[in-house]
Amino acid sequence: MPAQHARIQSIEEYEEAYRRSTENPEQFWADIAEPFSWRRKWDTILESDMVEGHNKWFKGAKLNITENCLDRHLATRGNKLALIWEPNDPKTRQIRYTYRELHQEVCKFANVLQNNGVEKGDRVCIYMPMIPQLAIAVLACARVGAVHSVIFAGFSANAISDRVNDAQASVVLTSDGLNRGDKQIPVKRVVDDALHHCPSVRRVIVTEHLGWPVNMVEGRDVWLHEELEEVEKTSPAEEMDAEDLLFILYTSGSTGKPKGVVHTQAGYMVWADYTFRNVFQVNENDVYWCTADIGWVTGHTYLLYGPLLSGATTLMFEGIPTYPSAGRFWEVIDKHSVSVFYTAPTAIRSLMATPLDNVLSYSLDSLRVLGSVGEPINEEAWHWYYTHVGKERCPVVDTWWQTETGGIMISALAGITPSKPARAGLPLPGVQPVLLSQEGKEIEGNDEEGYLAIKYPWPGIIRTTYGDHERCRQTYFAPYPGYYFTGDGARRDEEGLYRIIGRVDDVINVSGHRFGTAEIENAINQNSHVVESAVVGYPHDVKGQGIYAYVICREKISKEEAIYVEASIIETVVAEIGKIARPDKIQLVTGLPKTRSGKIMRRILRKVAEGDTSNLGDTTTLLDPNVVDEIIEGKK
Numbered sequence: 225m226p227a228q229h230a231r232i233q234s235i236e237e238y239e240e241a242y243r244r245s246t247e248n249p250e251q252f253w254a255d256i257a258e259p260f261s262w263r264r265k266w267d268t269i270l271e272s273d274m275v276e277g278h279n280k281w282f283k284g285a286k287l288n289i290t291e292n293c294l295d296r297h298l299a300t301r302g303n304k305l306a307l308i309w310e311p312n313d314p315k316t317r318q319i320r321y322t323y324r325e326l327h328q329e330v331c332k333f334a335n336v337l338q339n340n341g342v343e344k345g346d347r348v349c350i351y352m353p354m355i356p357q358l359a360i361a362v363l364a365c366a367r368v369g370a371v372h373s374v375i376f377a378g379f380s381a382n383a384i385s386d387r388v389n390d391a392q393a394s395v396v397l398t399s400d401g402l403n404r405g406d407k408q409i410p411v412k413r414v415v416d417d418a419l420h421h422c423p424s425v426r427r428v429i430v431t432e433h434l435g436w437p438v439n440m441v442e443g444r445d446v447w448l449h450e451e452l453e454e455v456e457k458t459s460p461a462e463e464m465d466a467e468d469l470l471f472i473l474y475t476s477g478s479t480g481k482p483k484g485v486v487h488t489q490a491g492y493m494v495w496a497d498y499t500f501r502n503v504f505q506v507n508e509n510d511v512y513w514c515t516a517d518i519g520w521v522t523g524h525t526y527l528l529y530g531p532l533l534s535g536a537t538t539l540m541f542e543g544i545p546t547y548p549s550a551g552r553f554w555e556v557i558d559k560h561s562v563s564v565f566y567t568a569p570t571a572i573r574s575l576m577a578t579p580l581d582n583v584l585s586y587s588l589d590s591l592r593v594l595g596s597v598g599e600p601i602n603e604e605a606w607h608w609y610y611t612h613v614g615k616e617r618c619p620v621v622d623t624w625w626q627t628e629t630g631g632i633m634i635s636a637l638a639g640i641t642p643s644k645p646a647r648a649g650l651p652l653p654g655v656q657p658v659l660l661s662q663e664g665k666e667i668e669g670n671d672e673e674g675y676l677a678i679k680y681p682w683p684g685i686i687r688t689t690y691g692d693h694e695r696c697r698q699t700y701f702a703p704y705p706g707y708y709f710t711g712d713g714a715r716r717d718e719e720g721l722y723r724i725i726g727r728v729d730d731v732i733n734v735s736g737h738r739f740g741t742a743e744i745e746n747a748i749n750q751n752s753h754v755v756e757s758a759v760v761g762y763p764h765d766v767k768g769q770g771i772y773a774y775v776i777c778r779e780k781i782s783k784e785e786a787i788y789v790e791a792s793i794i795e796t797v798v799a800e801i802g803k804i805a806r807p808d809k810i811q812l813v814t815g816l817p818k819t820r821s822g823k824i825m826r827r828i829l830r831k832v833a834e835g836d837t838s839n840l841g842d843t844t845t846l847l848d849p850n851v852v853d854e855i856i857e858g859k860k
């Protein structure tokens with residue numbers, strides 16, 4: 225029998241765990257799952273069809289994930305800090321919750337949800353800033369068995385209504401407003417706009433945060449603090465089946481609208497906990513800080529579920545890295561003695577661009593482990609992070625994973641398996657990565673490159689795309705039947721460590737946020753000036769990739785008019801998706817390089833956007849090769 229939630233502690237233990245996870249995966253995961261708190265154990269460990277994309281883990285088991293995040297810890301960790309909340313403005317009050325207090329807050333919120341008619345299986349959309357009530361709301365949904373769908377609070381009203389309608393949510397949780405650096409944003413107003421087009425929503429529960437007056441719709445909207453006045457302090461957790469839905473999280477792909485990635489109860493729980501514990505090597509006294517917003521998958525798995533499942537202390541930050549100064553991250557680390565810090569390369573690069581004193585004036589003594597996620601970390605950023613933040617004594621874990629994988633797939637285990645600049649490293653136990661050729665043949669050996677796919681299911685694998693399993697099958701399982709296809713290209717270096725190269729599909733990664741080029745084009749095309757557009761990514765010093773849009777307008781636009789037209793296009797994208805998808809460069813063109821069959825040759829557009837026009841490759845299949853010269857001349 226393995227020890228309670230044992231952790232891999234040496235390279236030999238890693239190798240042994242990896243071997244066991246491939247030789248007998250079912251026994252391996254049964255052992256890992258054993259110490260959780262189950263209302264009923266499973267009948268089978270895994271039922272899998274990797275051609276159709278049907279995977280069921282721990283079938284027949286019954287549980288509630290919040291009993292594992294909270295109740296299970298009360299006896300031994302009741303007075304331990306579970307959640308530390310650091311506000312946007314360092315001069316205002318931080319808030320701390322012990323496990324006992326967080327448990328009570330979640331129970332109270334769960335009772336509010338039930339008093340407002342939320343039942344097991346209902347979808348609840350959450351559009352909230354990074355305040356404690358967001359974390360509590362997510363857990364409260366899980367406690368009552370509602371499916372949470374968190375929408376990042378930077379998305380526009382249109383993006384919200386698309387997501388609310390796709391999930392047919394009956395309840396929306398929001399706040400009056402949010403702080404972002406020196407700005408304040410009226411969140412409730414955005415929700416009100418969105419809900420004009422959402423007939424399924426019958427209740428909106430509003431958290432007071434800024435104390436702003438908001439419009440409350442009679443019969444639909446209620447204040448959280450008023451609802452909390454009358455509720456009980458305890459709430460029995462709903463008993464869930466292993467494969468009941470836990471959450472939906474929308475993410476962009478190469479075609480169509482964002483899709484609702486679905487994760488379920490037991491597999492996600494086991495995967496979140498296992499990966500968190502082993503990658504970050506968190507100890508009982510650590511203070512762990514993941515800077516991601518709960519609106520993204522990193523916030524779900526590694527700010528909330530992973531740390532709480534492991535009984536760790538997790539820090540939640542409302543603000544941004546540059547407010548009130550570019551030393552804010554480092555100040556928070558010193559203030560709370562953060563020992564494990566997990567952030568994104570884009571944040572590191574933006575801070576690298578500021579004077580070094582911003583980081584050197586903090587001690588950062590408490591740090592022990594550093595993590596990176598969201599996009600490839602370039603060597604320069606890796607070295608800066610390792611040297612100036614980690615003082616060359618903290619291992620850097622470069623964690624590769626995706627919304628669809630639920631948790632970390634390829635990464636060093638801090639201080640145990642090799643960590644090298646620009647390498648995610650070795651796969652976690654349970655993960656069987658392969659490199660495929662375009663034809664789908666497995667590429668053997670090291671020092672090779674190919675499409676990254678996973679050949680065996682792991683507990684956190686995507687279960688479906690909400691309401692449309694065919695889309696899930698088409699996107700992830702049909703490209704190479706029998707494999708989960710990641711959409712990323714990768715290289716296995718001489719030592720067998722994986723290096724992620726980037727997307728091989730029409731997805732771009734801007735500051736760690738995924739967008740489909742088609743999604744941004746659709747938004748641009750909503751603008752009344754626009755006939756057609758083509759969007760590509762290009763290398764950007766801070767964001768990783770920037771958004772470059774080529775746009776054909778209806779009428780001829782003079783140089784003077786162009787400024788206004790471009791501003792209007794940006795406005796349209798902000799309204800359709802949100803500020804995070806704003807194009808960095810817009811080039812008005814009269815034509816796009818198309819083949820005779822009408823396909824846009826994006827390869828050429830990418831080259832021009834990169835500023836590399838020396839070798840555009842074969843352009844003989846173009847309908848009108850002159851278009852290319854015009855585009856090169858007009859490059860921004």
Ligand code: 6R9
Nearest residue numbers: 597598599600622623624625626627712724
């Ligand atoms: C967790 C998360 C997933 C895509 C993924 C890949 C890129 C994430 C990375 C990385 C290189 C890393 N990505 N982590 N690329 N090294 N350590 O980011 O999920 O938002 O779904 O994005 O991000 O391209 O396919 P998600």
